[in-house]
Amino acid sequence: MLETMTLHSVGIDKLQHFSFYAIIAFLLAVIVCLIPPFVNGFSRICAVAFSLMFIGILEEYRQLLVPERTTEWQDAVANMLGVSIGVFLPLLIHLQWRGTKQLQRSFLPLGAVTLFVLAPLLYGLTVVSEPLPTITVRNDAFPVHNAYPEDIQTDSEQALTPETIIKKYRLQLEELKQYANQNIEQLAEEAINEWKAKQIPLTALYTKYMKRANELEKQINTEFQQIYETAKTDLQQHGFASEYANPLKQEYEDTKEEQKAEMMQKVAGEWFEQ
Known part of the structure; x- marks a missing residue:
């Protein structure tokens, strides 16, 4: 199943490259x-067309300088195909208006430039690019040190996959969710009680608890960012792409949006009952 998810994510990535360059090429x-x-x-x-193809190839070379990005020649091919499809319809319409007179002389320099500039650049990418993400099975156990070591390493040797690494961080994310829910419910309860007591005006009450809610959200975001960055580092240390942590x-x-909606619904329900 994990291999299927990997192939699906790779296909989506190439489709995004293709679509982006096709749209830009068409508009230009x-x-x-x-x-x-x-x-x-x-x-x-x-x-x-030539400029966008050139930029699409150079963009993949640029990713060699970015630690968390991977260079893949397949992305460059997807970019070039997107450009070709994007300019096809405008080019076809233009040729219908203008006709094909004297176009043969234009194809020769264009083909020469493409051959001597884009072809070597694309070939260079096949040399320096990294392979597509694959699911590898490792027989050796890694000495993983974390809050949940039993999830990755047992007494017997266990195959290590991105899914097993992410699993322990999902447990940490669940703990963070429970902590956030408790604090949000407590904050909402305090706001409702203070509103029922009519101790301060509504505007002052809103300002007071919105400030506290923003502080709580900032704290939770910081905690999550630590979990997220640790998960990416853990994946990279074991030879996997950091993008496997994106589902976290x-x-x-998604959880944040659900919590906000639940809190607003609860507070609004109490206020409208008054």
């Missing part, structure tokens, strides 16, 4: 086609 190609003189539209579209962040954001 349409814009340059509408700039007079219209006779220069073909050369402008080719310039847009999504789960945390």
Whole structure:
């Protein structure tokens, strides 16, 4: 199942690269086609296509300098395919308007530039890029030191996967969720009781407890960030991509939204009963 999830995430990543460059290429190609003189539209579209392909390849080289990013030649290919599809329709429309006269002379320099510039850059990426994420099974047990060592290493040798590493951090995330729920419920209860007692005006009450809620959220965010960064470091230390920790962040954001909605519903229900 984890392998299926990995292949799915890889496919989504390539689709995102393809879609982004296709949309940008289409918009730019349409814009340059509408700039007079219209006779220069073909050369402008080719310039847009070449520039975006060049940028798409250089972007993958740039990721060599970013510790938490991976360089994959497949991403560059997805970028180039996106550019090709993006400029196809504007180019087709332009050719219908202009006709094919004297276009053969334009294809020769364009093909030469593409061959001598983009091809070596793309080949270089195949040399320096990292392989696609794969699920590896390791027979050797790693000396993992954490709050839940039993989740990763047992008396017998156990296969280590990103899922087993993330599992212990999900337990820590659950503890953080329980801690946040307790504090949120206590804060809401205090606000409701003070409102019922009519001790201070509503605006002052809102300001007071909103400030405390923001302080609590900041504290919880700090605690989560520590868990998240530790999880990414743990994954990298065992040879896995840090992106495997991204579901933790999504789960945390979803939980935050649910907690906010529940608190607002509870407080609003009490106030409307008054």
